[in-house]
Amino acid sequence: DFAPANHRPLFGRRILITAGPTHEPIDPVRYIANRSSGKQGFAIAAAAAEAGAEVLLIAGPVPLPTPPGVIRIDVETANEMAAEVEQGLPVDAAIMVAAVADWRAADTAPQKIKKDGSGQVPPLALAENPDILAGLAKSPQRPPLLIGFAAETNDLIAHAQAKLARKGCDWIVANDVSADPMGGESNQVHIVSQDGVDSWDRLPKAAVARKLMEKIADELEKRAP
Ligand code: CTP
Numbered sequence: 001d002f003a004p005a006n007h008r009p010l011f012g013r014r015i016l017i018t019a020g021p022t023h024e025p026i027d028p029v030r031y032i033a034n035r036s037s038g039k040q041g042f043a044i045a046a047a048a049a050e051a052g053a054e055v056l057l058i059a060g061p062v063p064l065p066t067p068p069g070v071i072r073i074d075v076e077t078a079n080e081m082a083a084e085v086e087q088g089l090p091v092d093a094a095i096m097v098a099a100v101a102d103w104r105a106a107d108t109a110p111q112k113i114k115k116d117g118s119g120q121v122p123p124l125a126l127a128e129n130p131d132i133l134a135g136l137a138k139s140p141q142r143p144p145l146l147i148g149f150a151a152e153t154n155d156l157i158a159h160a161q162a163k164l165a166r167k168g169c170d171w172i173v174a175n176d177v178s179a180d181p182m183g184g185e186s187n188q189v190h191i192v193s194q195d196g197v198d199s200w201d202r203l204p205k206a207a208v209a210r211k212l213m214e215k216i217a218d219e220l221e222k223r224a225p
């Protein structure tokens, strides 16, 4: 299905979206990653373009097609994603759907790390990645509407409220990944903001994306008609 041609509530708005996991190299053949499929972020990019926005999608490594009308930039690591997000500013809204790896290998080996036959395991020291969302919240070019996502396995709303405050964003879209495992086709989300919690039914990811676009369009219209 498609939005009718006269229903373009995000026409003239510029929206930045991050999606997918990041891959953090250990050596040329190994990396640290997570289970993010990129499906929800890509569905959001598709819905934003259908709603008439100019959409910049900064995507971690996922084998998904680029939605029609979306400008896509592929990245591997959190540091690359952070740099591309900064390049993409200014925007009217940013939706940070990516499951950014929290840690990278402190050192990346230039050659494949080999077993030495002794049974000793190599040490793997980690370094913390930049928090792209928190950085954007403090940026002089902070988007007027800044939205984070949170996948939690427990104490969903409390964790989401803590994240909202810690990161300085406007909304956290929270979902329980023990009920909807990452990589699935649907999501039951809760929009957590300073105004409270807006809990939606479990919906296909494309429907979550369209509903989110309506909410974003309403909010942008309120702030800057
Ligand atoms: N995020 C980000 N950069 C990071 C980590 C997270 O931009 N380095 C963003 C995600 O895209 C998401 C939000 O922050 O929109 C919340 O991510 P999450 O992993 O839930 O938050 P963390 O602060 O990393 O907390 P946790 O310890 O639960 O992983």
Ligand code: CA
Pocket: 100, 101, 102
């Ligand atoms: Ca994290």
